[in-house]
Amino acid sequence: MTGPEISARVPAFAGAGNLVYREPEVPRFVSGEGCWLTAADGRRYLDAEAANGTVAWGYDAELLREALARCEQLPALPSFCESELRLKVLSRLERLVSGALGTPGRVELDLGGAQAMETALRIAFAANGPGTVVVFEGAFHGRSGVTSMLSSSPRYRELLAAWGLEVVRLPSPDCRRCPHSPASGSCTTGCREAVARWGSELTGVGGNGFRRKVSAFVFESVQNVGGMVEPEHELLRSAVDHAREQGAVVIADEIFTGMHRVGPRWGFQRAGITPDVVVTSKGLTNGGAALSMVWSREPLGSPDQYRPGSHSSTYIGIPSALAVVDTVLDRWEQWTTVDKDILQLEESMRERLTAVAERHPALVREVDAMGGTARIVLGGPHAGRLRHLFRSAHPKAGVLVATTGMAPDVINVHPPLVIRESELDVFAEVFDTALNGLT
Missing domain, CATH: 3.40.640.10 (Type I PLP-dependent aspartate aminotransferase-like (Major domain))
Structure with missing residues (x-):
């Protein structure tokens, strides 16, 4: 996308060549804790993208404090x-x-x-x-x-x-x-x-x-x-x-x-x-x-x-x-029980994704989970729009998910590996709401 529309929404001092400004709306986050991020406007987002799978342990300020203490000299x-x-x-x-x-x-x-x-x-x-x-x-x-x-x-x-x-x-x-x-x-x-x-x-x-x-x-x-x-x-x-x-x-x-x-x-x-x-x-x-x-x-x-x-x-x-x-x-x-816990995460994500997908057979072609990842295969190249609905459709909270240009019909899910069952319930609720908005 080029032209006046994108130029108007990118700050005059910011380079626009990376992925940040590829969407009309870019949340500006001010804090994070566990698997949640808070934007400047106060809206909370469950992070099921985790900085492209990087933030396995969630947003943990204590981790950075420990690390800096090891190198302060x-x-x-x-x-x-x-x-x-x-x-x-x-x-x-x-x-x-x-x-x-x-x-x-x-x-x-x-x-x-x-x-x-x-x-x-x-x-x-x-x-x-x-x-x-x-x-x-x-x-x-x-x-x-x-x-x-x-x-x-x-x-x-x-x-x-x-x-x-x-x-x-x-x-x-x-x-x-x-x-x-x-x-x-x-x-x-x-x-x-x-x-x-x-x-x-x-x-x-x-x-x-x-x-x-x-x-x-x-x-x-x-x-x-x-x-x-x-x-x-x-x-x-x-x-x-x-x-x-x-x-x-x-x-x-x-x-x-x-x-x-x-x-x-x-x-x-x-x-x-x-x-x-x-x-x-x-x-x-x-x-x-x-x-x-x-x-x-x-x-x-x-x-x-x-x-x-x-x-x-x-x-x-x-x-x-x-x-x-x-x-x-x-x-x-x-984390001595990591293998067992990751398997449980896989099963929990698959169970919830399957339940939602079965309510929307015309929109979702396939779902599956693998370790701390999952994918949602849509019936067409709607991943970009659904990603936006994940963020915006639910009145109480947004969810961050990933998509790529190489697979425009796939939503990638890779939350922090420490995500809890109650948070997966939130994910499933927002997923259902987003699909309702896709119709």
Whole structure:
């Protein structure tokens, strides 16, 4: 949208290129507590979006107070220097992945998801040399110059892109959108063979035996921006196995799915995958700092292979961000019943979504839940309008949900993982009211 209408509602001093001003009404929040946000006009909103899944622990001022207390004697750090806090955080993060995979690794830090994905590619290219990157159709791995090439929507490449990077897209893992999907709605033997065809003379994509080959295969265990799509496990395993056979580094993009967002600690555990590199971010800081992690199995991140100086960033070693991660990791360790509780959250969301959907069969095509996420598939491209109704239709409270341009018929739901049953009841009530307004 361009023209006088959007210019009139964007403050004259504010850049409008990001997502904030894509809607006519933008709530201005002044406080948050638990799973609730309060706007400047006093209206309360139940947050079922959680800063794109980042705020797993809800809005907790005590978390930030604890973190700042850990770094008040060392709030900043000169470049090219080390701290005990950084080493502690690196060690804790390494164990989170190595413990799940049963193999040692090393951890790099970066600022955000897109930056971490670029670091992961640096590690893969250090091992294999710069080459082709294979991803799934429907993927989203960031909007930077490099990661926009990996992401599916051409919108991300309109203004800035690393055109020299060769990217090959495997067929969509979304059976709902796949033109070859059978009536059963599951992947066929042909689907699984299709993701393992590259590397031959016929496909135009090099593998073992070719000088120009695939350096990395990058996947999401659940395609969040693609509409909460989980690739069929056997299909994903076939793609990973073939990539490894062809010598590609297997990179798991766990930026959204990591730290129990879709059930287990890591989304790739749902399919029984063993990646070579794991990238995560959102579940590490509860939105309190910009920091991401790149874990790589030995020897991919060793100094002999990935040399010191291959990458650097001014802010990845600052103690304030590290202290936030350290504090959040304490919270995760203290949540001893997390697996059981996330399963209960999944069941509770599915139960409520199903009950509402059954009252509106003409509007809702499908609902489902997965760990601390859920999706609402509508009968048409009405997600943007319904998202607005979630905010505005109910007289007592609004609800924040997510939508993406890549899936205009899907509402994404990913609240704080600490959301209570009574708050899910509020969500269901507002959902029902919003659907009534959609008719």
